[in-house]
Amino acid sequence: MSHRFVPVGWTRSKILYDAALLGGVAAYLVAYVRLAPLLGATPLDDQSLRMRAFGSGAFLLLTLALAIGPLARLDPRFLPLLYNRRHLGVVTCLLALAHAAEVLGWHFAFSPTPGAVALLTTEPGALPFIAFGLLALCVLILLAATSHDFWLAFLGPGLWKGLHQLIYLAYAAVVAHLAFGRLQDPGALPLALLLGLAVCALLALHLIAASREARVDADIAPPAPVAPWLIAGRAAAIPEGRALVVRPPGGEKVAIFRHEGRLSAVSHLCAHQHGPLGEGQVLDGCITCPWHGYQYRLEDGRSPPPFTERIATYRLRLVGGWIWLDPRANPPGTHVPALVLP
Amino acid sequence: MRLRHRRVHLLAWRALLVLLPLILGAALWQRAAAPAREVPVRIAPP
Numbered sequence: 546m547s548h549r550f551v552p553v554g555w556t557r558s559k560i561l562y563d564a565a566l567l568g569g570v571a572a573y574l575v576a577y578v579r580l581a582p583l584l585g586a587t588p589l590d591d592q593s594l595r596m597r598a599f600g601s602g603a604f605l606l607l608t609l610a611l612a613i614g615p616l617a618r619l620d621p622r623f624l625p626l627l628y629n630r631r632h633l634g635v636v637t638c639l640l641a642l643a644h645a646a647e648v649l650g651w652h653f654a655f656s657p658t659p660g661a662v663a664l665l666t667t668e669p670g671a672l673p674f675i676a677f678g679l680l681a682l683c684v685l686i687l688l689a690a691t692s693h694d695f696w697l698a699f700l701g702p703g704l705w706k707g708l709h710q711l712i713y714l715a716y717a718a719v720v721a722h723l724a725f726g727r728l729q730d731p732g733a734l735p736l737a738l739l740l741g742l743a744v745c746a747l748l749a750l751h752l753i754a755a756s757r758e759a760r761v762d763a764d765i766a767p768p769a770p771v772a773p774w775l776i777a778g779r780a781a782a783i784p785e786g787r788a789l790v791v792r793p794p795g796g797e798k799v800a801i802f803r804h805e806g807r808l809s810a811v812s813h814l815c816a817h818q819h820g821p822l823g824e825g826q827v828l829d830g831c832i833t834c835p836w837h838g839y840q841y842r843l844e845d846g847r848s849p850p851p852f853t854e855r856i857a858t859y860r861l862r863l864v865g866g867w868i869w870l871d872p873r874a875n876p877p878g879t880h881v882p883a884l885v886l887p
Numbered sequence: 888m889r890l891r892h893r894r895v896h897l898l899a900w901r902a903l904l905v906l907l908p909l910i911l912g913a914a915l916w917q918r919a920a921a922p923a924r925e926v927p928v929r930i931a932p933p
Binding site for chain 2: 703720725744797
């Protein structure tokens with residue numbers, strides 16, 4: 546969190562995550578270089594093998610990075626993968642850069658034309674594949690360079706999130722790069738199957754998760770008899786330490802937490818990356834975001850000192866066992882007394 | 888995620904649902920239309 550600047554706030558979880566990530570990538574690269582010559586019909590030199598190992602590794606990691614979001618929404622057991630996804634994205638970019646370096650070193654090593662110029666003016670097929678690869682690489686570099694809390698704070702979570710949604714463009718460009726490039730070579734059938742399978746699986750995951758969320762988003766809280774209050778739900782339906790997520794008409798969602806016989810309402814959006822606070826739980830007396838563990842006090846939506854994040858709070862009423870919510874957000878960090886349950 | 892970002896997210900995946908099969912279809916068409924490329928071989932410098 547944000548009380549002082551540190552380049553990377555290392556924790557045991559992050560170290561384990563990165564160790565598993567780097568170990569997995571190294572194992573994949575070694576396995577590819579050793580096994581691909583045995584499986585492929587055409588003999589390849591070492592540099593070509595490395596080029597393909599880095600490229601396919603980057604594609605698989607990018608597919609994994611894009612699959613983590615819907616997996617975590619469909620099953621909370623995948624949430625630990627989301628915790629440090631940015632490092633996964635940076636490693637993907639490094640693999641893509643290594644792939645590009647190998648390409649320049651192989652195809653244009655003895656060219657009288659500078660490598661970058663030759664790369665931009667050479668397209669072997671009717672459909673361009675180098676241009677798509679370059680587009681994807683540029684997007685990956687931009688996203689990796691801004692994958693840091695400094696840029697998140699500098700741009701604000703809304704703009705940062707919007708910028709990082711360029712990853713979908715990068716994915717389409719990577720698929721085009723593979724489809725118009727490597728798939729045109731003889732003996733690319735295993736890659737074609739892998740590509741088709743990865744794309745279908747990713748699309749299916751995102752569509753299933755999105756349709757489930759669309760159903761929740763469509764559930765708008767009805768108005769109470771007294772304006773501007775809304776009927777949020779039954780107090781008894783909220784488990785201890787968890788939240789009921791309510792969507793006011795035309796507004797962002799609100800999370801109503803129950804903790805030790807009291808109810809408190811705060812914004813559903815974490816101040817860090819707009820993570821879904823209402824899917825988190827109360828730990829050590831604080832609302833804890835399920836994405837990266839940012840914490841907020843129930844009564845005022847402020848992070849415990851020395852941290853400085855704040856989220857909006859809301860007023861609640863209890864009428865005959867039903868929770869009424871005032872959908873007008875208080876300024877972030879405003880103290881609202883918790884609603885005591887009878 | 889803000890509702891605005893969720894809408895962009897959903898729109899992006901709907902676009903990809905159309906775009907990715909189109910890309911794969913175009914790749915298959917190019918492969919069928921053109922003779923198969925040879926895997927390039929390293930040529931020693933002069």
